Amino acid sequence: MSSIDQSLSKTSAITECGIKTDTSLKEICLFLSEYSAWLLGSGATSIRLEKNVRRMAESMGCHAEMTILPRHIHMTVFLPDHSDSYTYIIATHPMPLNYDINTQLSRLSWSMADDHLTLKETQEKFEKIIKTPPANKYLVLFLASCANAAFCRLFTGDWAAVGVVFLSTLIGFYLRQVMTAHKVDVRLVFIICAFISSILASTATLFSFGHTPDIAVGTSVLYLVPGIPFLNSFSDLLNGHYICAFGRFVHAVVLTCCLSLGLCGGMLLMNLSMF
Amino acid sequence: MLPVIRALRGNVVDELKYVLAMLLQVLQDALFAAIAAIGFAAISNPPKKAYLLCAIIAAAGHSARYLLMNSSLFEIHIVAASAIAAFIVGTLAVILSPYGKMPAETCLFPSLLPMIPGIYAYKAFGGLMMCLSHGTETEFDHYFYLFASNGLTCLFILLSMVIGGTLPIFFFKNISFQATR
Structure with a gap:
């Protein structure tokens, strides 16, 4: 009985979207590709991406399968009886991590499945979501500096070290924001920011502020550590998406190397040693 | 008899002092972890509701790790302590995130x-x-030893954190993938 119900609801969904013509299968595929490019770019794990896309495809009466490559998504949308299919390859959208967009896109996939939105309505909502402005950049700057200062305290730095770390993060992170806005290569940004932050933090050693100047230097660059790419990569690894996991891991390692390069340079210049 | 009682009382006082000092340390750890979580979360543009939740969850997780590593009761290695703390973080995140539809x-x-x-x-x-x-x-x-020991510790902490943190997502699959419904 339930299977008949299901098949009935599926056919009604099919007629609602008019999926039986070629163009709409193409439209669905293009939309789902765009959706996944944004979801992956905003920092979603691959298991969530797969689940969301499948949910949306099924609500429109078709199936979707995809391969997630480091910089591209290969999407195929097909009818349940395999009578027709459409394939598209899209480059992932390069953008800073944005969990706000990630959350809203996940909500969109559920509201499409539960409220039976048509493709057009969903697309309109999608266009609105991707225009969500990022958080106020001065607020982020302040919070990130506080966070790094708190981190210094967690690593048993004294209050002098905390103050130095706060200032060096404030300046380093501001530089990062300015350079990112000018579309400077992210690796170069990491090297320069780590270099400047570590030099500023090593003034604690230079003028002997407090008793833990070495902790100040060590924690001054921690705001650059790509934590979420590392976590995402290991999460993909556990889900068996090895290529995507490897791609994200290499990206995170490259960024960590850049930050260490900047830090080593700064310490060398200030005649400090890391160990 | 009297000296024994005195010694015992002294012990109890010492124990109490130790527990109080530890509690203070743990609370301080929780506070700074909460500030750190809010700031680092801000870099990844979370929805506004998430800030408070992240602060609470991170405070619980980080202070749990501190307790596991530093109190004389446990003294667990950082890798295992991270896994347990991440499991606590993951469970809290799965339970609390549906309230913010995230x-x-x-x-x-x-x-x-x-x-x-x-x-x-x-x-x-x-x-x-x-x-x-x-x-x-x-x-x-x-220096190769320093490279290998630091690198391996880093890798295993990350792995244990992600395993510990994502296990609850799979245990409570129904909650975690329908949170945004």
């Missing part, structure tokens, strides 16, 4: 950020650089 990762990953082994990561790279600039065998061995 995917569990939105709360989970920013809350894990204060536990990321950043210092191990760049020390590993620093060790590698030093390997190249020091020619003799003993010096090379020393």
